[in-house]
Amino acid sequence: MRTLPPALQDKLNSGVTTLCRCWLIARNDGVTQGFTDHDEDVVVGNIVCRAGSGLSASEATQRLGLAVDGMELSGALCDESLNESDLAAGRYDAAAVELWLVDWSEPRLRVLVAKGTLGEVRRAGRAFTAELRGVAQPLAQQTGRFYTTSCAADLGDARCGIDLALPAHRGAGAIAALLSASSFRASGLDAFADGWFTAGRLEFTGGANRGLAVEIKIHRKDEAVTLDLWQAMPEPIAVGDAFVVTAGCDKRFGTCCDKFNNAVNFRGFPHIPGNDFVFSYPTQGAAGNDGESLQS
Numbered sequence: 178m179r180t181l182p183p184a185l186q187d188k189l190n191s192g193v194t195t196l197c198r199c200w201l202i203a204r205n206d207g208v209t210q211g212f213t214d215h216d217e218d219v220v221v222g223n224i225v226c227r228a229g230s231g232l233s234a235s236e237a238t239q240r241l242g243l244a245v246d247g248m249e250l251s252g253a254l255c256d257e258s259l260n261e262s263d264l265a266a267g268r269y270d271a272a273a274v275e276l277w278l279v280d281w282s283e284p285r286l287r288v289l290v291a292k293g294t295l296g297e298v299r300r301a302g303r304a305f306t307a308e309l310r311g312v313a314q315p316l317a318q319q320t321g322r323f324y325t326t327s328c329a330a331d332l333g334d335a336r337c338g339i340d341l342a343l344p345a346h347r348g349a350g351a352i353a354a355l356l357s358a359s360s361f362r363a364s365g366l367d368a369f370a371d372g373w374f375t376a377g378r379l380e381f382t383g384g385a386n387r388g389l390a391v392e393i394k395i396h397r398k399d400e401a402v403t404l405d406l407w408q409a410m411p412e413p414i415a416v417g418d419a420f421v422v423t424a425g426c427d428k429r430f431g432t433c434c435d436k437f438n439n440a441v442n443f444r445g446f447p448h449i450p451g452n453d454f455v456f457s458y459p460t461q462g463a464a465g466n467d468g469e470s471l472q473s
Contacts, residue, residue, distance in 0.1 A: 185286040195282040199226040202295070203273040204263075215281045226279075264305065265411035266389055269295050274309055326451070328428040330444040332377075338442045346424040348374070351383075352416050353401070358409040359394075363402045366422070371398040376425030379406065384418030386410045393425060 181189070188194055197215035201224055204210070211226030213219045219226045263269065272295045280286040296308035322329060330336035333346075341347055350365030366374070374396035381387050395405040404422075426432055430447035434440045 181288050182286050184283075185280060185288065188280060188286070195280055197279055197281045198290075199277045199279045199287075201226070201275040201277070202269070204268045205270060205272060206268050208268070213279075213281075217281070219279055219281050219284055221277055221279060221284055221287065262411040264298055269298065269307070271295060276309075324446050324449055326430070326445055326447050326449055328426075328430075328433060328443055328445040330442070332424065332426040336442065336444050337439070339437055339439055341423045347421065349382075349419070349421050350402075351420070352414060352418045355414065355416060356403070358413070359406040361404060361414065363404050363420075366402045367398075369396075369398070369402075372396055374404070374422045374425055376427055377423050378425075379404065379420050379422045381410070381414075382419045382421055384415055385412035386414060386418070393422065396425070 197213055197219060199211060199213045199215075199219055199221050201221065202210050202212070209224060211219075211221060211224040213226040213228050215226075215228055218228050274293050274295055275289060276291040277287045278290050291309075293309050296310045298305060298307045328337075333339050333341040339346065348366045348369055350363045352361045353364040354362040356362065372395075374393050377393045377396070378390055379393050380390040389410060391410065392407045393404055394407045395403075397403045397405075424436075426437070428445065430440070430443055430445065433443045
């Protein structure tokens, strides 16, 4: 149950209200932004909620119990507030969101309506729609340990134990030639075997994408070293852009043994029976002494 400030309750009881909705979005890079559906900027606390984004929200859905609830936010991309580069760079991924009901004529009169995190963001031209997930969303996520043939640890974390800072697992290079928006030939990585950085991580240390990281799709070494990224970077990459890369792991037991010599820390169950074994059934026995097949 929400408790309204008495002055706000009096305005609601009067039948004439000056209410608007304000959203405070705390991005994962530490920046907090404010937006409102009012036609003028509104200050909530010390955050200016901008009206120029055209932000609006769908009807919120709530259910009894622990069911997941949520809504959608829609708005326009603009350089002063929400821009395409920040969205593509992942700065809004899982950002914390607060929805406030505010009296725009007296912003100190406000009440917190909902809290949640940003989920999937869809873009169409200069417009965007973002899913706002409620506080019950984590209850829908898989938690705990599962019995799978692949490793449950991430390469380099505490459970894995591999030190990605070692020269054997880390390389520094630069873009030598562009092949596409997400593929290029690299210099500085000739000492590493073909596929060593496949499924690894690349972080730019120079250029327009400095400080941003992306997963490596394919690492090939033939006449030259080629890296294919899973997605294009927010800003165009250019010849000479410096980067560091760390080794990749496909989480298979064979890779853990042969590539990293780390079988003791493998966090999977490589010998667990698969679906084929579970659904198998006897079809034919061994051949008898007379050479005929015996049914099981």
